[in-house]
Amino acid sequence: xxxxxxxxxxxxxxxxxxxxxxxxxxxxxxxxxxxxxxxxxxxxxxxxxxxxxxxxxxxxxxxxxxxxxxxxxxxxxxxxxxxxxxxxxxxxxxxxxxxxxxxxxxxxxxxxxxxxxxxxxxxxxxxxxxxxxxxxxxxxxxxxxxxxxxxxxxxxxxxxxxxxxxxxxxxxxxxxxxxxxxxxxxxxxxxxxxxxxxxxxxxxxxxxxxxxxxxxxxxxxxxxxxxxxxxxxxxxxxxxxxxxxxxxxxxxxxxxxxxxxxxxxxxxxxxxxxxxxxxxxxxxxxxxxxxxxxxxxxxxxxxxxxxxxxxxxxxxxxxxxxxxxxxxxxxxxx
Numbered sequence: 001x002x003x004x005x006x007x008x009x010x011x012x013x014x015x016x017x018x019x020x021x022x023x024x025x026x027x028x029x030x031x032x033x034x035x036x037x038x039x040x041x042x043x044x045x046x047x048x049x050x051x052x053x054x055x056x057x058x059x060x061x062x063x064x065x066x067x068x069x070x071x072x073x074x075x076x077x078x079x080x081x082x083x084x085x086x087x088x089x090x091x092x093x094x095x096x097x098x099x100x101x102x103x104x105x106x107x108x109x110x111x112x113x114x115x116x117x118x119x120x121x122x123x124x125x126x127x128x129x130x131x132x133x134x135x136x137x138x139x140x141x142x143x144x145x146x147x148x149x150x151x152x153x154x155x156x157x158x159x160x161x162x163x164x165x166x167x168x169x170x171x172x173x174x175x176x177x178x179x180x181x182x183x184x185x186x187x188x189x190x191x192x193x194x195x196x197x198x199x200x201x202x203x204x205x206x207x208x209x210x211x212x213x214x215x216x217x218x219x220x221x222x223x224x225x226x227x228x229x230x231x232x233x234x235x236x237x238x239x240x241x242x243x244x245x246x247x248x249x250x251x252x253x254x255x256x257x258x259x260x261x262x263x264x265x266x267x268x269x270x271x272x273x274x275x276x277x278x279x280x281x282x283x284x285x286x287x288x289x290x291x292x293x294x295x296x297x298x299x300x301x302x303x304x305x306x307x308x309x310x311x312x313x314x315x316x317x318x319x320x321x322x323x324x325x326x327x328x329x330x331x332x333x334x
Contacts, residue, residue: 004047007076011052019249023057025232026251031062038062044316045069050076057091057250057318059325071325078315081330082292085200086311090289096134097141107283109305111176113167114141118174125159128174135177138166151177151221177308181271181299187263191217194296194307195234195270196317197277199284200333201291209277210292210329213317214237214270216245219260223316230255232265233321239273241266246323248316276304283309292333294318 028035042056051059051074059072072115073081086094098114105112110127118125125328128136131154140148150171157165166174179185180192187193198210212234215223223229230245234264244254245265270276280295284305294313297304 001047004050004076006054007050008046011046011054011075014055014276020054020057023054027057027062027254033062046076050074052076055316058248058320060250068325071327072319073315073325073327073330075315077249077327078312081231081334084334085172085292086290090287091311093287094290094293094309095142096303097139100308101173103287104283104306104309107279107306109300110178110301115163115172115174115195118163118166122159125162128176129154129157129159129162131176133177133179136162136177137177137267138169138171139175140170141174149222150315178298178305179300181301183269183271184299186261187265187268188217188258188261190219190260191221191229191308192298193217193223194298195276195304196231196313197280197295198313198318199280199293199295200290200330202333205279205285205288209236211318211322211326212239213321214241214268215317216258216265218258225314225320230265231317231321232268234270235279239270239276241268241270243321243323246320250322271299272303273285279304279306 024035024038027038041062042053045051045056045061046053049069049072051072054072055271061069093103101108101112111131113124113128134154136157138150138152138155162174178192182332184193194215195217200208200210202208203207213231214234215225216230216232217223218229220227220229225248228247228249230247232241232245233243234240235242243266244256246254256266276297276299280297283295284293290311294310298306298307
């Protein structure tokens with residue numbers, strides 16, 4: 001009980017109150033229930049089901065019975081699960097983008113360099129500034145959900161000014177901007193639309209897939225759901241999108257067609273699918289101390305390449321596209 005009280009304090013501190021109010025009004029209009037009744041139910045659900053206040057709405061608990069609610073993995077549950085699967089003694093390799101690149105660089109297709117490596121290495125800087133995309137991405141080493149990322153034209157920099165800007169603005173990593181596969185570019189050209197694959201090592205250190213999702217940008221330079229973008233389920237066997245594009249904002253309707261490009265979402269075939277699964281499987285075994293990882297993969301015309309691995313992978317991206325709670329999928333690994 002004490003732990004759940006502490007969690008509630010954290011949820012209240014992090015709560016987007018405007019969004020909470022918007023979701024509350026939406027659920028009241030949809031169900032006809034009283035506001036006070038829904039708010040009370042949301043707070044009770046924090047303690048009963050180990051979810052956050054915002055997730056009460058995102059999981060649509062206001063429409064679910066107790067048995068259905070039990071199936072959803074919320075923030076509290078996932079924090080405890082991922083801490084057990086990816087201990088603090090080993091998860092730093094995934095947390096730090098510089099360390100991640102150094103440990104998993106064999107799976108990268110694009111040029112990446114940290115600030116210390118760039119200093120005094122004009123040849124490497126010129127290589128970064130003359131990449132085919134004409135863009136460069138600057139990142140902080142511990143950025144999450146697209147935060148701490150700057151995308152600029154390579155023409156904006158010289159070798160000297162690139163290092164200078166990184167030092168002044170606190171960016172620790174410079175990357176070549178990836179050019180995504182033409183099929184993904186046609187679907188949504190505003191950002192690199194990555195594939196998220198969730199892997200889990202079982203008791204025999206074999207890789208099992210917990211799910212595959214396509215993140216779809218909607219007129220945004222990043223593809224995270226937290227930034228207002230969509231995600232859709234990918235069939236593990238075929239690489240074909242088998243559901244509609246969904247948002248984490250419950251007031252937005254699911255999309256069968258991309259709202260900007262008009263491309264059909266369900267039925268979209270992710271290129272190089274078998275190669276993508278094979279790459280992620282091999283990556284998951286590189287450092288088995290981290291047992292449950294959400295991998296972000298970019299698909300180019302040359303094949304798949306890793307972007308990052310997440311020890312605290314998103315429970316919304318995992319569950320919302322399939323419209324059901326998946327907590328039981330994790331129980332056998334605990």
